[in-house]
Amino acid sequence: MxxxxxxxxxxxxxxxxxxxxxxxxxxxxxxxxxxxxxxxxxxxxxxxxxxxxxxxxxxxxxxxxxxxxxxxxxxxxxxxxxxxxxxxxxxxxxxxxxxxxxxxxxxxxxxxxxxxxxxxxxxxxxxxxxxxxxxxxxxxxxxxxxxxxxxxxxxxxxxxxxxxxxxxxxxGAYYKEGLNPTKIFVEDQFVRAVPGGTGFAKTGGNYAASLKAQVEANKKGYSQVLWLDGKERKYIEEVGTSNAFFKIDGKIYTAPLEGSILSGITRDSAIKLLRDWGYEVIEQKITIDELVAYHNEGKLEEAFATGTAAVISPIGVLAFKGNDMVINDGKIGEASQRLYSEMTDIQYGKAEDKFGWITIL
Missing domain, CATH: 3.30.470.10 (Aminotransferase class 4, branched-chain amino acid transferase, N-terminal domain)
Structure with missing residues (x-):
């Protein structure tokens, strides 16, 4: 070769x-x-x-x-x-x-x-x-x-x-819940990465730094943690080992790539598919307080995480400061379901690969 x-x-x-x-x-x-x-x-x-x-x-x-x-x-x-x-x-x-x-x-x-x-x-x-x-x-x-x-x-x-x-x-499936919505704990004490560090790299130290928070979240009955930024601890970054997305009043938001989170390949695939379907996808910083406000106003319509292991992981509950925010009645949302179905159909050769993502061996 x-x-x-x-x-x-x-x-x-x-x-x-x-x-x-x-x-x-x-x-x-x-x-x-x-x-x-x-x-x-x-x-x-x-x-x-x-x-x-x-x-x-x-x-x-x-x-x-x-x-x-x-x-x-x-x-x-x-x-x-x-x-x-x-x-x-x-x-x-x-x-x-x-x-x-x-x-x-x-x-x-x-x-x-x-x-x-x-x-x-x-x-x-x-x-x-x-x-x-x-x-x-x-x-x-x-x-x-x-x-x-x-x-x-x-x-x-x-x-x-x-x-x-x-x-x-x-x-098989990464989470035991499969495609059923998960319960996520918003972590505001520990930090995983900061701009200028190694957060964008896939290196073991990033994951070791996340273990303590994950263990504590598991003890409380949550599957994973939602990380806030390491500097001000208010901007939403990513979910455990996955990128986070939120459908708010019809638009879909995800954190921008500024060096502290992973440039997820499934994240990029989701953005391309969503935009191809006509969704407005906005890569923008959102604070946890803003997300709570959107939830209280009924504008937080669904939330999900993307990653190679789980592909799409719907979020049914976000826990922050002792309050459980139930999203979409704890059910998988329309965008989450469509993303999972379309992406896995492409991966298994059941749907057209219009983006040139598949390599057949």
Whole structure:
């Protein structure tokens, strides 16, 4: 295969001699099972990225002093492979995920990776693991590319050696509620990210910073948290690992991309679909107090979150300062339902792909 720069690269394949028994497709959950193989490629300042290979899935051997453990220099992505009605496997906006991984890499001082090489690595790995792509309704094969710093060194600086890897996991619904509206807690004590930080990058530290608030919200009976901005703690940002949308008096609002939230690919897909249907989508800051006022005036018609894992997650309840705001009588809204149906139909090859989002393997 050729990289974007025209270099010819061969991917070595070492087959797993002890394949696993595949799990029940109707009881997958999310992130519980992993396929028989993984992709691995190494980096050094002397060689650049080298030795791309597909090997049996298994433990890594790293020094206890590997820098990823101590300074968190790592990035990752998440996308899905789907099986269409003809039995072909297809990916949704894979090139956008790979572009975003390199944007995260740049922020975390990780060397850029040839995007064509990453695509070919994912394609080849899925070809090897094609029997792992589930066919049950609502299931898919989750694809997790990631990079870790591997230098055995205790000092704060960018590493000089890395591993780029891809692992695969057959998955069902991300939330146990499925498409049923979730209960979300508005977090006004803890903060996850601030402008100028790493909020826009997919790096583990952002998610580690969110765990405390999520645990506290779960204790109170809520599925996730709605984050406010880290500076003034009043502007709405995102829901847990997803981008947030609000339908207010017929218009749809979502937070602008200003460096503290993720540039969601599902977010962008939702915006494009909504605008194509004639909705006015406004990327604008909204305070939590404004949202409460809209709810009290009966103008908050629906709310939902978007992300690769759950696709569309309707919000039925927002809890803020001891009050539960019930949205649309706790039912899924019209825009949320249409977005979920249209986007998943495109992903599974049931609807026209007018935006060129699908790559058939």
């Amino acid at each position: 050729k990289t974007k720069a025209g270099c010819i690269v061969e991917i070595t394949i070492i087959k797993n001699s002890n394949p696993k028994t595949k799990p029940d497709q109707n009881n997958l959950g999310f992130g519980n099972y992993f396929t028989d193989h993984m992709f691995v490629m190494d980096y050094s300042t002397e060689k650049g990225w080298f030795d791309p290979r597909i090997v049996p899935y298994g433990p890594l051997e790293l020094e206890p002093s590997a820098m990823v453990f101590h300074y968190g220099q790592e990035t990752f992505e998440g996308l899905k492979a789907y099986k269409n009605a003809e039995g072909k496997i297809q990916l949704f906006r894979v090139r956008d995920n790979l572009k975003r991984l390199n944007q995260s890499n740049e922020r975390m001082c990780i060397p850029q990776i040839d995007e064509e090489l990453m695509f070919q690595a994912i394609k080849k790995l899925i070809e090897v693991e094609k029997e792992w792509v589930p066919e049950a309704a609502g299931t898919s094969l989750y694809v997790r590319p990631f990079v870790i710093a591997t230098d055995p060194f205790l000092g704060v600086r960018p590493a000089s050696t890395y591993k780029f890897m891809v692992i695969l996991s057959p998955v």
